[in-house]
Amino acid sequence: MAASYLQTSANLLDNAWLDALSDGLMLLALGLVWVGLRARRGRRPILLSAVIGVTLVVIVTVALTSGTAAEDAVGNVELVVFAAISAATAIELVGVRTAARGVIIPLALSSGLVAVFSLVWLCTDLVGDRLRLVDTLPPTEDFTPVVAAITLVTALTTLLLLTRAENPTSVTATVAGFRVIARDRLARAERFDDAWWSLLDVRLDDPIALREASSALAYSRVLERFASDVAAVFPAEADLDRLEPSRMLVLLPRHEAAVRPLLRALLERVATVSTDQSIAVRLSASIGWASVSRIGYDLDDLITAAAAAADEAQLAGGDRWERASVIA
Template identity: 40%
Template sequence: MITVPGPIGITVNTSATLVALVTLSAALVFGLALMPRPSRATITWSVGFGIALLATYVWVAANQFDSAVLRALSSGLIVCFEPLLWLGIRFYADRRAFWPAAIAYIAIGPAALALTSTTDAYPAVFRVVFSAGAVFAGMSAWELFRLRISARDVVIPLALVSSAFVVVAVLGIAAGITGVGSAPGDELRMLRDINGVGILLTSQCAAITIVLLTRGETLLRGGGRGDEDDHAVLRVRLARAKRSHDPAWSLLDIRLDDPADVQEVLGPVAFAGVVEAFHGHVLDALPVAADVERIADGRVRALLPGSDEEVRRHLRALLARVSSIEDAGPRAPLRVSGSVGWAGVRDADYDLGALTSAAAEASALAQACGGDRWERAVVPAR
């Protein structure tokens, strides 16, 4: 006689699912965004995922020990992901980052929830912290929609999830003010559960968006057509200079010397600081009228006006500024330097392709000669 077994029951542990999915998201960001592309944005996002991962373990401990303090702390840590997400987007977009607001929220929010978790003030504090997190989520959605990238669909999932956070917070505030809906305790439990589900959705969408933004940075930046827009600006500038017979324009190919060695010695975090300092010093050393294009982490192309003597003055200031990056860290055992290739527009008959190639070859020659110098390009007759 053959006995047919009944349906198999599968029990899904919500806490285990939360930990597993947030861990997966964090691993994706650490391995595919931070390690290959260390920058202020990826470091900030990675810190956010680290805090979210910590929050999930605190959540599990709270359920295990039935601790109100740990449960409140985990809720506060979970929403701390939102200000760091917003801060990273600001860094990615090269906009001014108001980091004190994010740091203050991260320091005050979880602490306030944990301290008031066993008092009558907890419901009000929870609503304030949750609503403040929703403000950061709304600003993240706004920044994502403002990003000048060609593949707009990359940011839509994360932007929509962030917007949903705002909607939930607004409905929660309205229910709290009007007294409509569940009892206060049930309402807080519902918001806490939504908080947990929200970090699941947000972490998955954020991981996908961050990895795509980071890995496809050279294709996504530029407001629609990538490098073509930057080249169009440079070509128009060169065409106007040619029509007016203005020879006082130069193309510079500026590179950080030995970036792979610098990263290996300093590590990804310190190297990210070196890269940001490098680009900042390049912008500070060049005139405001220069068209500056960030090609890679340690490489910049710039078209700038000025006589040969003025360009030499800018180059001396630029190399001196880059050399000052040796203060990047207390354990930095090497000196950072840069190399520049310089091509004059008249030498290349105002042709952008010839200028770019000549400046790149001159920059490579400067590096081959030891770095921390500039080389004037020799453009072959056409």
Template identity: 35%
Template sequence: MNDLAGLAGVNLGIAQAAITTLATMLTIGVGFLSKPSAATLYWSFAFALAMVATFGVVAGGLNDAEVLRRASLGLLLGTPALLWSGFRALWGLRAHLWAGPVLAVTSAAVLMAVGDLAAFTVAYRTAFFASSVFAGLFFLDWVRVPARRQDKVVLPLAIVSAAFFVLALGTLIAGFVFPPSGGDDFVLLRTVSSIGMVVYVGCALVAIMGVATRDTPFTRAPAATSDWQRFENTAIDRLLRAQRTSEAWSVVYLQLDDAADIRQTAGSATFGALSASLEEAARLAFPAETDVGSPAPGATVLLVPRTDAIVRDCLRDVLERVPQLDVDGRLPIRPTASAGWAPASILGYDLDALVYTAREAAGVAAQKGGDRWERVSAALVEGLLNRTERL
């Protein structure tokens, strides 16, 4: 029976080693390198710690190196705290990065220090519960903000985190109600915790990959590119016809302020809905003859066949509409937008030049605090030309 239990433990250890290695490779290679941030860095630390600790547990079990096995078991328990720190950084909260390393080192030291198996079992139950507290804190941070609850990619991890905490609390209480009587108690506890850790790491990997690869080349929708190409073709044709008569045309580049923060904290679904609402608000504020396209989530480009006075009034109107898009208060940040205005009378009728300079003007407006518009000026164009020459 003990041989079967030992074999099962080794198999579970190998499974843990495999999934933590995969998680480390994906988080660093796909997550951190494609979207470097404090969150992806902390997640990379978490999975790297889990990978090293898991290999240490397997190596200690196969070679009867009890000190290595106990130390590795303790280090492994610091993983949930590091994952929690990563999500707090993602949501713009204080990360408390120290919690993971402190828990890992303390758990390893305590597990190595205890003597007999009964005391070790109690110590492991306690350390396992301490580790689950951070899974519980993650669940609380997730559930208390409605925008986070709408992020479906994180939902499995939230459920498993709550179950992790309940399971650890149950094993801790059971350990005091029914004191350990032999090695079988720890084998059962270790088996249950190993299975739970495999499920927990798997759900964490799914959530982190979903969050880390948003709006990157890995997940960019081909449909959005096709819509933008159709807008470009239509706009180029209209500008060519307008150039023959020197009509008054303008390109307006409208972009959400703090778009990255809103996307990170509210989730891709909510941010996508906000981007669609921004485009709809622009259609309502500008004349019906205006062509509207979206080159990226959170940005809208408008080709406006009107005089400067009308464009100016439309800009004021659309900027007043943007804060009203969050009618139910779900967003953690009050939405505002910045707009860049590029008149064809100044820059000519080349669409690429108009869109580029309008986008740069919107960036200038955002740097000035956002919730405003900026008209392309000779000074801005000269600055862009000088920057191009330096490159």
């Protein structure tokens, strides 16, 4: 919004430095959104200094070349930079795995529109009178406030929704809440003699080693992905509880034959190395499986048995699941 006010002031006062500062602020705003998305995904390098440096260069260059023969060339380069950063922002948003498509669409679309907007005006400037529509297109400064307003609204919408959607408290219950819900479900299952229930203890392997071998930001991305993988594999009727950053409990209403494919899918998903992974190592998980048919309907017994089975899986090297034995 500051860029829009400066653009209006520059037009009224015919001041080159105000016009340059307006362009620089808009470029900086887009760049900071891009940098923030890269940082949230654990991408390296962060490039914050580069964005600030490019912004300063653009401000000084645009101001000094205003009214000279180089003004058009500098303006074309500026449009290319705008298009590149906007396109890069849209690409980073598409690469966010832990959010629903509806969350990232507003800013992704507006970033794409800014990129197209920049390229259209670049093309009209390059072809000049050979383009029939060049006389009907308004000057770029007339659209700058509109583009700035759209970008501001969509950025606020997407970033707020992204923060809310990826907050671990929004996908997992509190410890007390999980235990109350789980006990109620198991009590009702026992009344109806429904033995299609299992409790899973899912743990990320070697969390201490991962934390020591990476930065705090990269490790937090690993934990976020771990929680996201667990939530993505199990069905909506499963209850999740994040006991620790690297450990989750899952109460699953499924027949035993249907549990095994889910366990294999989770192990495979956690172990898959993605292009945006913050730590360049193959991750793995260990799972302890305690079923009602073997352990009974008592929640504490199920948790204890699943934990013991998860310990066995980790002692055996991890990247596997172990089933709890019958309580004597």
